[in-house]
Amino acid sequence: MNAPLPDAHLLNAPRRPLPEAALAALRERFGERCSTAAAVREQHGRDESPFPVTPPDAVVFCDSTEDVAAAVAIAAAHRVPVIPYGTGSSLEGHLLAVQGGISVDVSRMTAIVRLNPEDLTVTVQAGVTREQLNREIRDSGLFFPIDPGANASLGGMAATRASGTNAVRYGTMRENVLGLTVVTASGEVIRTGTRAKKSSAGYDLTRLFVGSEGTLGVITEVTLRLFPLPEAVSAAICHFPSIDAAVNTTIQLTQVGVPIARCELLDTNAVRFVNLQSKLGLREQPMLLMEFHGSEAGVKEQAELVQAIASELGGEDFEWASTPEARTRLWAARHKAYFAGMQANPGSRTVTTDTCVPISRLAEILNVSVAEADASGLPFYIVGHVGDGNFHLAYLVKEGDADQRALAERLSHQMVQRAIALEGTCTGEHGIGLHKMGFLVDEAGAGAVALMRSVKLALDPDNIMNPGKIFSV
Incomplete structure (x- = not known):
């Protein structure tokens, strides 16, 4: 297997200087919407990945497709990189200007x-x-x-x-x-x-x-x-004595064809962190958070079947959240798990890996990965869209602690290798970005990556579109 490329190699690629002529053309076209202020550049050189800030040379704020086309045409004329920017929420280093260039910010394009x-x-x-x-x-x-x-x-x-x-x-x-x-x-x-x-x-x-x-x-x-919009929506939580029991419940629900809309796993650590942040008072055990969409009768039937299956596998305290306010409170807590983990571990950064495996192999990969995480001594938590075999294991490492970061990356590497060996993928939804470039070859094979590279160079012969991501050129 190919280990992920070290940060130094990823982040220290030669930068392509932004020619004065290119900057002058951007300023002429965009006026005050072209910024080289350090604070603006730093904002656009940072995402939610564990990588350090890697700013572009300039940021252009676009209001239309025509604006984007003008910015890219200027970059193409001078062969400088273009990095698209939306909200900055990516987790794998997608936004980092590793070769310098122009950040094209589309956040104002909201029509x-x-x-x-x-x-x-x-x-x-x-x-x-x-x-x-x-x-x-x-x-x-x-x-x-x-x-x-x-x-x-x-x-x-x-x-x-x-x-x-x-x-x-x-x-x-x-x-x-x-x-x-x-x-x-x-x-x-x-x-x-x-x-x-x-x-x-x-x-x-x-x-x-x-x-x-x-x-x-x-x-x-x-x-x-x-x-x-569904006629009826209902959410439910159910606690389990172990992750294994929660995952096996999910597998059974999937295999019997329950048309569940959402099925989220939170391990004990994740429940504890969201309790601290959102004051929910949930029992601190592995938990499934589920949602059902459909007619009133259909939702009731789905929920009763799920409750019966969960009970057989040790599920307890099946609780309903039928009002929009109660559902929103639960889902808001789930969506804040990322920040809740960091808040519960002040001074930490998150090194997170998402993998996806065939549903039948989900319990296998989670059991081994949790055992490794427990043995490491690092704070961690698990959340997952386990209804389709996708989960996230997040390690919380002290900011600037190279040893903890290396340990988290090693554990993450082992888990991704395990997912690929189980005929899964190195990323279910985060993407490759910088962080998982080495894994793409493991998963797809050198021949497939070479074909991707050929497509890239056919469409972008000067390698100006977000260079240094997915694979090297």
Whole structure:
């Protein structure tokens, strides 16, 4: 197996100087929306990964596809890197300007371009966040279900092929993006896909750009599938004597075909951390947090079946949250687990790994990985979208402690190797970025990565689109 590349190699790649002529062209085109202020550059050289700040040379704030095309055309003319920026919530170093260049910030691009409720589709600018979208379309009786936890931008979610808590029922961004507007490495604007539910017309360029992590182009608009708001929604929690019991319950639910909308695992540590932050008073044991969507009768039937299966496997204290307020409180606590862990361990940074395995192998990988984490002595917690075999193991390391960081990376490496050996993936939803470049070869093979590299160079011959991510060129 190939170990992840060391930070020094990843972060100390030669930077490409931003020519004065390029900066002058950006300032002429964008005026005050082009910034070289240190604070602005540092903000755009930081995400939620454990890597240090690696700032771009300049930041351009774009309001439209035309703005993005102009910025990329200037970068292409001078062969300087372009790094797309949405909300800064990525976890694998996607935003770090490892070779310098221009950060293209699309966070101001927040327009709902076109809502077609009769077709269950919507087109949005890339800076629209999932929470904003659902607020603005609520009166239509529709919603967008992909929920990665963070209030990420939809352009960024498409770029990383995000999924999240609802994926077990509604799928991931791969299944729910119908079309894109993309600025290519030359500054050309192209459109992929249509609003039709299917097409056999040529190469599937939409799927090529979904998950490309900004290495092939800058996504500026996204056309998405929407879903009717369910008639009834109910959430429930159930505590278990062990992670094994909770996971085996999940496996049985999946195998008998219960159409559960969400099925989230929190280990004892995660429950303790969210209790401290959100004052929930939950029993500090492994817990499943579940949600059911459908008709009143369907939700009731699903819940009764789940309760029966959970009870057979040691599940206790099955509690309901039927009001919107109660459900929101539970899910808000789950989504804050990342920050709750750091708050409970002051001065720490999170080294987190997400893997996804076939559901039948989930208990196997979790049992071994938890045993290793316990033996390490590092604080850690587990949360997971276990309904589809995806989970996150987060180690909390002291800021600047190289030994703890190395230990966390070693444990993370072992867990990813285990996932790949079980016919799973090194990343279920975070993406490769910087952090998992070495694992991509292990998972896909050298030949497949070489083919990816060929596609990259065909579309981006000067390697200006988010260079140094996914694989080296």
